[in-house]
Amino acid sequence: MILYQYYSGLPLHMERSMLILKGSLQEKGGKYYAVFRFKDKQKWINLDIPTTRGNKRKAEQALQAVLSDYENRIVGNSEILFVDFLSDWLNDMKDVIKPSTFETYKITVNKKIIPYFEKKEYVLTDIKPRDITEFLKYLKLYGKNNSSGLSYKSVRNIYGILSVAFNFAYKNDMIVKNPILDCSMPTFEKDIKKEVVIYTPDEVQKLLKVAKDSHSHIYLFLLLALFSGARRGELLALTWNDVDYDNKTLSITKSRTGTYKDVTALITTPKTNASNRVIPLTDNVISELRAEQERQQYDKLLLGNAYVDNHNFIIRNKLGKPYTNLSCINRVVYRLMDKAGLKRCTIHGLRHTVASILDSNGIPIQEISILLGHENIKTTENIYIHRSRTIKRDNILLLDKIYDNH
Secondary structure, three states, rough: OOEOOOOOOOOOOHHHOOOOOEEEEEEEEEEEEEEEEEEEEEEEEEEEEOOOOOOOOHHHHHHHHHHHHHHHHOOOOOEEHHHHHOOOOOOOOOOOOOOOHHHHHHHHHHHHHHHHHHHOEHHHOOOOHHHHHHHHOOOOOOOOOEEEEOHHHHHHHHHHHHHHHHHHHHHOOOOOOOOHHHHHOOOOOOOOOOOOOOOOOHHHHHHHHHHHHHHOOHHHHHHHHHHHHHOHHHOOOOEEHHHHOOOOOEEOOOOOOOOHHHHHOOOOOOOOOHHHHEOOOOOHHHHHHHHHHHHHHHHHHHHHHOOOOOOOEEEEEEOEEOOOOHHHHHHHHHHOOOOOOOOOHHHHHHHHHHHHHHHHHHOOOOHHHHHOOOOOOOOOHHHHHHHHEEEEHHHHHHHHHOOOOO
């Protein structure tokens, strides 16, 4: 065995980090192999050189070339500023993750991460675990526009995005070790969770009655939310071809999420595989869907060119436009809740309402999980749910009986 240590004249800061690869020649199957550790893993590279007499010098040169190549993978990135890497990484992510996820990454990187590290002018390969720890401590104390600290959940989310970015750099041989693995999260006082408002059946009836009596264009949105338990983005992505009048079902196969118009206008897949589901509809909901479809046809004739009819979305405003500003629909819903004299319940809270009512009436958790498109139940239950994505019609009819007075 020949032990060979290769020195390459690295930049000064790289020499400080001891990025000097040590390798050896090993014989296996009549061939020379370059054996060395790279990023904490041992590598065996077949040099494709026979171990016959006279080839040892050639194998040593090949070993040197391999070590040089692996060092250069890191050295080539030794002058890249961390903030420049983040910008490049965002561009790489744009076409491989959902638009709404990319939007979150972009906002976090540009508003929280880059402003902090830009002043420090850190090079990517120089980032140490303590640098990340100091950043997380800063977020805890001053992360909210330098005026106050962020919550544990917010800091944890930023940590998660940094973890994805550093993992990308590590897998692409831009860094030798992922610094995020050895950093420390600051300690937090236990976050005080806000009370989640969940409506009782009586309150659901009251809200639906006010919405219907007000002839609100958002009535159908609320009705579908309270009978399907669907997410806001799933409801706003529904099109008329998702409704099967003959079989009385609603198919949820797509979603719209995000905050910017160019993002919310895009249709994406649902949140999880389990979110692709078919939901039985009651006669009451079917009747309201038919009535809404007829209203839309009437409005189209009445308003002519003023009515937007270049899409097939079920939920739309009075002029036929789909909702691309998701916060707008929140305001409309909250006004109806105020009018009904109810505490404001978030649209996501309506999902909790559906789950709570079904659970209190003895519906199995597996059925509720299917209805909501969840995956976070026991493994055996997940396997069972995977085989059937349709909640039993008798169980969904229970909601019709509960809401029948609205």
